[in-house]
Amino acid sequence: MGRAPCCEKMGLKKGPWTPEEDQILxxxxxxxxxxxxxxxxxxxxxxxxxxxxxxxxxNYLRPxxxxxxxxxxxxxxxxxxxxxxxNRWSAIAAKLPGRTDNEIKNVWHTHLKKRVNPNQxxxxxxxxxxxxxxxxKESKHTPTQLNSGLTHPRFDDPRLLPVSPERSYSDIxxxxxxxxxxxxxxxxxxxxxxxSFSSEEFPVIDESFWSETLSMDFTALEGPTxxxxxxxxxxxxxxxxxxxxFWLRVFMEAGDLQALxxx
DNA sequence: AATATATTCAACCGCTCGAGT
DNA sequence: GACTCGAGCGGTTGAATATAT
Numbered sequence: 001m002g003r004a005p006c007c008e009k010m011g012l013k014k015g016p017w018t019p020e021e022d023q024i025l026x027x028x029x030x031x032x033x034x035x036x037x038x039x040x041x042x043x044x045x046x047x048x049x050x051x052x053x054x055x056x057x058x059n060y061l062r063p064x065x066x067x068x069x070x071x072x073x074x075x076x077x078x079x080x081x082x083x084x085x086x087n088r089w090s091a092i093a094a095k096l097p098g099r100t101d102n103e104i105k106n107v108w109h110t111h112l113k114k115r116v117n118p119n120q121x122x123x124x125x126x127x128x129x130x131x132x133x134x135x136x137k138e139s140k141h142t143p144t145q146l147n148s149g150l151t152h153p154r155f156d157d158p159r160l161l162p163v164s165p166e167r168s169y170s171d172i173x174x175x176x177x178x179x180x181x182x183x184x185x186x187x188x189x190x191x192x193x194x195x196s197f198s199s200e201e202f203p204v205i206d207e208s209f210w211s212e213t214l215s216m217d218f219t220a221l222e223g224p225t226x227x228x229x230x231x232x233x234x235x236x237x238x239x240x241x242x243x244x245x246f247w248l249r250v251f252m253e254a255g256d257l258q259a260l261x262x263x
Numbered sequence: 264a265a266t267a268t269a270t271t272c273a274a275c276c277g278c279t280c281g282a283g284t
Numbered sequence: 285g286a287c288t289c290g291a292g293c294g295g296t297t298g299a300a301t302a303t304a305t
Contacts, residue, residue: 050291059274
């Protein structure tokens with residue numbers, strides 16, 4: 001059995017926290033503490049995963065957080081501790097009361113690294129610029145070219161990307177979540193997430209899904225359709241001995257067709 | 264004023280670790 | 285010992301903002 005997903009992704013909110021959410025979280029923790037982060041959002045009535053709540057509390061809402069710019073002394077301390085401890089941000093944060101590991105990490109990457117090692121930073125940035133330029137150049141030639149010469153006609157449809165949490169939960173994911181990432185990496189792997197679902201977590205599939213999916217005429221799909229490893233499977237269902245593969249294809253086909261309006 | 268580029272930083276993701284069973 | 289689960293950590297991303305052209 002695989003690892004359970006860190007949170008139920010379905011319907012959970014992502015992105016920046018609103019002041020209302022902050023207030024709810026603060027009020028709940030003040031009242032009940034945070035013994036169990038996983039259960040907390042449910043108890044507090046927040047549509048967030050426990051991980052997200054924990055991060056928000058630790059990095060921003062905790063009463064002992066020190067806001068504002070780092071002092072010269074703090075910066076020197078970070079540089080000194082980084083020499084000794086390396087990227088162990090939480091250990092460094094432990095020596096700087098009121099500062100969080102995330103904050104220290106950000107300050108290191110944005111300010112201190114340059115100061116300590118200007119040559120390396122310059123080299124890295126130069127390299128990045130060159131790579132970006134190459135990618136930019138290549139993406140102009142082959143904007144939808146994917147792994148091993150694979151061109152999936154649906155990937156150049158902007159409606160496909162980015163992959164929303166809802167879509168990824170339907171087990172169809174693209175390792176690149178937006179078009180810029182695809183152009184940067186010039187690769188996009190269609191993969192099946194190996195997440196396990198309990199009966200409670202498994203998304204409810206209503207009968208219309210099955211009736212539509214099973215009655216679907218797959219041969220009517222336009223262009224080649226590809227399996228998870230990039231193999232074409234236009235001849236869907238023909239002499240297929242592998243049940244897993246069969247259902248995987250059913251899900252993939254159905255997911256694409258249902259999530260998108262007709263092209 | 265408009266556009267391009269750089270910087271910042273909040274938040275997410277995937278992994279590891281340790282406790283519990 | 286093997287396994288599961290929650291917490292925590294570090295790397296990375298990307299939207300917002302600032303600065304340069």
